[in-house]
Amino acid sequence: MPDNKSPWGPKGGSGGKKNPWGGAGKPDRARPGANDASPDLENVIEGFKSRVRAGGGGGGRRGGRPSGPIEKFGPFGLVAGAAAVFLVLSMFYTVDQTERAVVLRFGEYVRTEGPGLKFKLPSPVETKIVMETEVVQQEEIGDSRGQSLMLTGDENIVDIDFTVLWRIKDLNNFIFNVDETRNAVRAVGESAMREIVGKNELEKIITTDRLNITISVRDLMQKTLDEYAAGVEVVEVQLQKADPPEGEVVAAFRDVVNAAQDAETVVNQATAIQNDLIPRARGEAAQIIQDAEAYKGRVVAEAKGEAERFRLIYQEYKAAPVVTRQRMYLETIEQLYENSDKIVLDEQAGSGMVPYLPLNQLQQKQGAN
Known part of the structure; x- marks a missing residue:
């Protein structure tokens, strides 16, 4: 049993x-x-x-309901999900207004992107390099003794400090064509300054040609960097200091500079006076000439008129001498007595009578006139 x-x-x-x-x-x-x-x-x-x-190893259910994500997908599923989210986030990026982005596909240049929200293939298929291209950067050159001392064209030594302002013009060339582009800008700037200084005299460098020298250095730097395809634009070159070597020579050259400036001031003042006096004198001369021309024309015209009048009178005189003489006499008398007080006495107006002449009234009228 x-x-x-x-x-x-x-x-x-x-x-x-x-x-x-x-x-x-x-x-x-x-x-x-x-x-x-x-x-x-x-x-x-x-x-x-x-x-x-x-x-997590007991069948994946509790009370008939699915358990947590770890029990549902397992640790490998969570890792895969996190990797997928990371890949999606790496496909979108933003570029600021002052920036540009270079996109690389397996390390090879593909394109350059401007400002805005951009899309690329997920990493590591495509990667990006974002840099500021619209911001002006500067390099101070001449801070050391070896950089600042340069030989001029007249075999003198000048102490020069200058600043180079530059920005990125082509980000692709800036990244891939030149190694250590900032150092390249410094080296090209120093080389260009030495070349330009070597073609000019010391006195002009420290006095009147400072602006021309900076413009020449900027153009020469831009030409050299373009030959290197460095992707750099030289905005400006500013000459901070241009002095002879320290010592008594400095004081002598400063006196020369001051004298040149004083001479330029005097020349400018004389030029201002010249610009004021010469136009005024020319105006007065032109006025005198015009007055003389007018007087000449008036006198000549009056003379011609009088000559023509005499000719016409002569022709009338030849035709009727008596009448012409009488007419000329009357016209002459009329001109003489036109503005004078006249008293006419008729010799036939009463013989034996004494004429009355108001002499007092005549004298008062003449005095008033």
Whole structure:
């Protein structure tokens, strides 16, 4: 009769429960004392299974609901998701107004992007290099003794400090064509300044030709950097200092500079006076000439008129001498007595009578006139 009190089920038969040690209803003879195991062993096994389920290895469900993302996708799924998010974020980037971006595909130049929101293939297929191209940068040259002392065209030495203002013109050339472009700008600036200074005299360098020298250095630098395809634009060259070597020579040259400036001031003042006096004198001369021309024209015209009048009178005189003489006499008398007080006495107006002349009234009228 089978023993139904056994914790492993009835012994024998195909319907019995399996022995936890691998036998089909038979005790494990390889493990001594297996039949003597305590019933608490089952609780231990169930507790172990519960801990395995809590750690993610127990079937992935609790109470019929899906467990957390780690239990759902596993650690490898989370890593893959994070990598996908990183790749998507690396495909978009922004470029500021003062910047430009160079896009590389497997390390080879593809394109240059301007300002705005941009798209590229995910890294590491395409990578970007963003740099400021619209910001003016400067290089101070001449801070050391070896850089500042230069030989002039008249075999003198001049101490020069200058500043080069530049910016990036082509980002692709700036990155790939020249190594250490900033140092290249410094070297080209110093070389160009030495070449230009070597073609000019010391006195002109420190006095009147400072602006011309900076313009020549800028043009020569730009030409050289363009030959190198450095992608750099030289904005301006500013000459900070141009002095002879220190010592008594400096004081002498400063006196020369001051004298030249004083001479230039005097010349400017004289030029201003000249510009004021000469136009005024020319205007007065032109006025005198015009007055003389007008007087000449008036006198000549009057003379011609009088000559023509005399000719006409002579012709009338030849035709009628008596009448002409009488007419000329009357016209002459009329002109003489036109503005004078006249008293006419008729010799036939009463003989034996004394004429009355108002002399007082005549004198008062003459005095008033």
